[in-house]
Amino acid sequence: MSQETLSNLLHENRRFEPPADLAANANVKADAYDEAERDYVAFWEKAAERLTWETKWDRALDWDDPPFAKWYVGGTLNAAYNCVDRHVENGNGDRVAYHWIGEPEGDSRDITYAELKDIVCQAANALTDLGVKKGDRVAIYMPMIPETVVAMLACARLGAPHTVVFGGFSSTALRDRVQDCDARIVITADGGYRRGAPAALKPAVDEALESCPDVRNVLVVRRTGQDLGEGGWTDVRDVWWHDAVDGASKDHTPEAFDSEHPLYVMYTSGTTGKPKGILHTTAGYLVGCAWTHWAVFDLKDDDVFWTAADIGWVTGHSYIVYGPLANGTTSVMYEGTPDTPHKGRWWEIIQDYKITLLYCAPTVIRTFMKWGADIPQKFDLSTLRIIGSVGEPINPEAYIWYRETIGGGRTPVVDTWWQTETGMHMISPLPGVTAGKPGSAMKALPGVSAVVVDDEGNAVKPGSGGYLVITEPWPAMLRTIWGDDERYRETYWSRFEGMYFAGDGAKLDEDGDIWLLGRVDDVMNVSGHRLSTTEIESALVSHPSVAEAAVVGANDADTGQAVNAFVILRESALTDGEPEEGIVDELRNHVSKEIGPIAKPKAILVVAELPKTRSGKIMRRLLRDIAEKREVGDVTTLADSTVMDKIKEGIAAGSDED
Structure with a gap:
């Protein structure tokens, strides 16, 4: 696409209406907004019926002690069972759960739901043998390999909350997170591959654990085969994954846990400098990310879905692991970088695996723009039917380029706004229902009450700016900051009474659509x-x-x-x-x-x-x-x-x- 064409599209202030065929067959219809407006709690009860429950809830929402919410009170279920076992029991065991692609050429694996179930059961049994019990915290510091997903699901199966630490973080960052949540087990790998070369992980774990004497075991996946060096292995404490997991039993009966049982803690930066441990619980989180994945991407049984992010961030948790697996989706998981071994790597993957749904960040889209449209144009991207944006507001230039160059001018862009704290999409177009507008996240999803307010907390009129707040609880919302309820209140609920505010500015345009303006505090979005x-x-x-x-x-x-x-x-x-x-x-x-x-x-x-x-x-x-x-x-x-x-x-x- 030429710069002149891009400029013309921008100056037209375009709205891209849903394609007729997509609108006719959309999972979610326009009346969903009215349904949720009438009774948002009943709306989320209906969404929860998409999961399998051991015990159905007695009360959908307990909001008696704001800002501490409880969803699906009295209900019990197991997240791993919902992500794996039930699909196998329903006859879909042969469906591919992940097309995994390693960075080294030819390094790939296809893992079916039946195979994933077996490995998760083995990992759960291995963790049990290492003394992991319900409520124990497990830190996961891993590259983008299937064992990372297995480790998360094995923890969920046992009711052991996991905290996944991005593999690019330092030993200091890992240490702080292990200490804060008092993890007793760390799961890691010898390393991963990055830009054509192995990058070590185990040495960072060893350095971190010098200050974490309560960690009793480190479970290590052999990924790169690197020499761990002198002092790189601690007998008794360190255990090879293949020794502990590969020979374990494939039989494991999952326990159903209370709806509010902690599922994971994810750390995100705070204005005080000390990372905040965001606590997500089981049922509400799983309902929220499964429903939004199904609705925002208009998910069909034959879709091949790719979230091009790292599992170490919430995008990976919600839309590589829990959302797609709860929906029985076939996903692509890629270990490497966009330019290894060449700058067309992403488009080659889309062509080879016939990917239909792509979800990535504006940052990488702008990088592709810089590299030039001639690179993706060498590949067949015609299977793409919906493309998404995540992580920050996408500027109109990048939106148009993404839609026209990658989406072929026909593919809706879902520009999603949400946060680590929200757990799920909050604001986004619905591709078969709402129009797309370059640069705007458009409107809150059904069941989500997002409002732009002024300094006094009053809703602003179209054409005005202010602060983005959420005025009603939602299922996947964070429950607290790990170990610090008061910081939870102060950080998110003190600026505007009765409203959730996490620091983003926003404006309403004349159509009433929402535009995100970025952070209003001293937390940067890089x-x-x-x-x-x-x-x-x-x-x-x-x-x-x-x-x-x-x-x-x-x-x-x-x-x-x-x-x-x-x-x-x-x-x-x-x-x-x-x-x-x-x-x-x-x-x-x-x-x-x-x-x-x-x-x-x-x-x-x-x-x-x-x-x-x-x-x-x-x-x-x-x-x-x-x-x-x-x-x-x-x-x-x-x-x-x-x-x-x-x-x-x-x-x-x-x-x-x-």
């Missing part, structure tokens, strides 16, 4: 990953050369936001008043080691002072002005109103920037 400015500042200051640091998220064409840091160096890191050579690269790598590569600052500016108020608060909005190269805003509240001029002069004089 490539769909929420990172805390405080956490990165803490990592920078932990370096012996740094006296003080301030971090902001600046708009970035590729990643949505980019990490920009301003640092004051200690005298020991200065030579004749100038920064030591290589200090910026050293600091960037330090942040990567402390938190993970995704937190590595795109730019670090060495400054002599930071803009502060008289009370000592750093005025990050002014630093954001600098990072985004625009006119600096009001400086009247600064203790020293000349400091911004000094910063600009320092930059102009050649302060080091990556």
Whole structure:
């Protein structure tokens, strides 16, 4: 698609109406909005009937003690049974659950539901042999391999809440999460493959566990065959997966757990710097992600679904594992990166596996745009019928390119808004019902009450902006922050009375459609990953050369936001008043080691002072002005109103920037 065509489509302010054939056969019809509006609790009761229950609930919603909700009270079920066993019992054991594709050429596996059931049962028996019981927490630090899904389902089968830690995080991040949820078992691999080479994981686990003496076993998948090196194996504690799992019995009877039994804890960044353990429970979460997966993607029995994300994030939990498996879907799971071994890898996978539903982040779409339309045009993408966007608002240019170049100009785009905390899609077009509008998430899904409000919590009129809030409970909502009910109240329910607010700004256009404006606090959204400015500042200051640091998220064409840091160096890191050579690269790598590569600052500016108020608060909005190269805003509240001029002069004089 030419730039001229793209510009014309943007200037037309297009609405893309649902294709007639899709609308005629859509899973969800337009009257679902009215049905949910009349009685949203009854709506979610009907959705829950899509699962298999050991005991049906007595009461659909207990909202007697807000903000602590309970859904399907009195009901019992098992998440793993709903994701695997029941499909086998219903005669679908031969259906492929996952087409797994490793990064090395030719490395692939097809796993049927019957095979998945057997492996999950074996893993559950192996974990039982290691002493795992109902309520025990298990940390999973794995690459994108089938055993990651198996580990999650085995935990769910036993009623042992799992906490999956993204494999790109550092040993420090893993340590903090293991300690916070008091995990006693860690499941990992020797490594995974990334950009054509093996990347080790086990050494990071060993380093993390130096501060976690209560972890009694590490279950290790042999993925790359790397030499673990001297000290890389601890007898008694460390156990090979193939030794423990492969020989275990394939017979295992799952126990039905209470609807509110904890399913998993997922950590997300917080404004205090300490990650928040988001608790999701079993029934409501499974209902929410299964129904939204079925509805938003208009799922059919013959679909092949691909969420191009990592299982370490909530997108992977809800739309690689629990949603698709609860629906008996055939999914694709890919270990590698979009450009390994070549930049057409994704499109080759879609062509080879005849994928019909694709779900990915705007960040990668913008990368593909940069690489050029000629690459995907070499492949047959005609099987795609719905394409989705996740992780951050998709800008109109990327939306149009995605729809026209990847979707062939015929494929609806579902631009989904949701969060780790919500557990499921909250705002999205329904492809057979609502139109698509480039850049807009459109409207809340049936059964979800999303409103844009002003500073006083009053709903705004079309054409106005404000804060996005949820005014009624929903099944997949987080139940609390692990071990900290008060922080849960303060973080999500204190800004507007009786309303959930997690920090996103939004506006209503004249049609009443919702546009997300991004974060209104100091949590950045980098490539769909929420990172805390405080956490990165803490990592920078932990370096012996740094006296003080301030971090902001600046708009970035590729990643949505980019990490920009301003640092004051200690005298020991200065030579004749100038920064030591290589200090910026050293600091960037330090942040990567402390938190993970995704937190590595795109730019670090060495400054002599930071803009502060008289009370000592750093005025990050002014630093954001600098990072985004625009006119600096009001400086009247600064203790020293000349400091911004000094910063600009320092930059102009050649302060080091990556």
